[in-house]
Amino acid sequence: MLLHKSETLTFFTPEILENSGAVLFDTGISAGFPSPAEDFKEQRISLDRELIKNKEATFFAKVSGQSMIGAGLDDKDLLVIDRSIEPAHNKIAVCFLDGEFTVKRLKIDDEGLWLQPENPNYPIIRITDDNDFVIWGIVTNVIKKV
Numbered sequence: 001m002l003l004h005k006s007e008t009l010t011f012f013t014p015e016i017l018e019n020s021g022a023v024l025f026d027t028g029i030s031a032g033f034p035s036p037a038e039d040f041k042e043q044r045i046s047l048d049r050e051l052i053k054n055k056e057a058t059f060f061a062k063v064s065g066q067s068m069i070g071a072g073l074d075d076k077d078l079l080v081i082d083r084s085i086e087p088a089h090n091k092i093a094v095c096f097l098d099g100e101f102t103v104k105r106l107k108i109d110d111e112g113l114w115l116q117p118e119n120p121n122y123p124i125i126r127i128t129d130d131n132d133f134v135i136w137g138i139v140t141n142v143i144k145k146v
Contacts, residue, residue: 009061009079009094009101051141057084059137061094061101068092068103070118077144079103081137092139097125098132103139 052058063077071092073079081094089108094101095115104115104125115125127133 009064009103011059011061011101051080051143053140054082054084057137058082061103063103067117067119067122068105071105072144073103073118073139073142074144077142079139080141080143082140083137085138085140087135087138094136094139096132096134096136097127101136106135 059081061079061081063073063075063079066075073092079094085091087093087106089106091106092103093106094103097115102115104117107114107116107124113127115127117124
């Protein structure tokens with residue numbers, strides 16, 4: 001379900017379905033030379049159960065922009081955001097800053113709080129008392145198309 005759309009992020013709430021899941025082959029898939037054929041042990045896996053630890057505090061958001069490409073967050077990637085995780089230095093966070101949502105790496109030092117992009121073409125943002133600022137949630141996973 002669509003919750004909110006801003007210039008940089010579009011938010012969705014997760015919908016966990018019972019008895020859902022894709023087939024998981026538990027033997028691993030070789031990225032090098034093919035391994036000899038084995039009997040594949042088949043079981044089901046739910047990405048919701050794997051990626052969502054706290055359903056009430058978890059949201060999805062689509063990235064819009066290139067400021068976090070160095071962290072592997074590309075335009076149109078789907079973020080899994082948990083609002084129950086405590087913000088900390090070096091965590092990637094979704095923040096509400098002066099009327100807009102943004103995703104950046106948190107940098108906390110003796111001088112204060114900074115929002116660090118992972119692209120040298122974007123400026124580091126120092127958070128001051130003049131900013132309307134909230135750390136909205138912590139990014140726990142990213143889902144991308146290949």
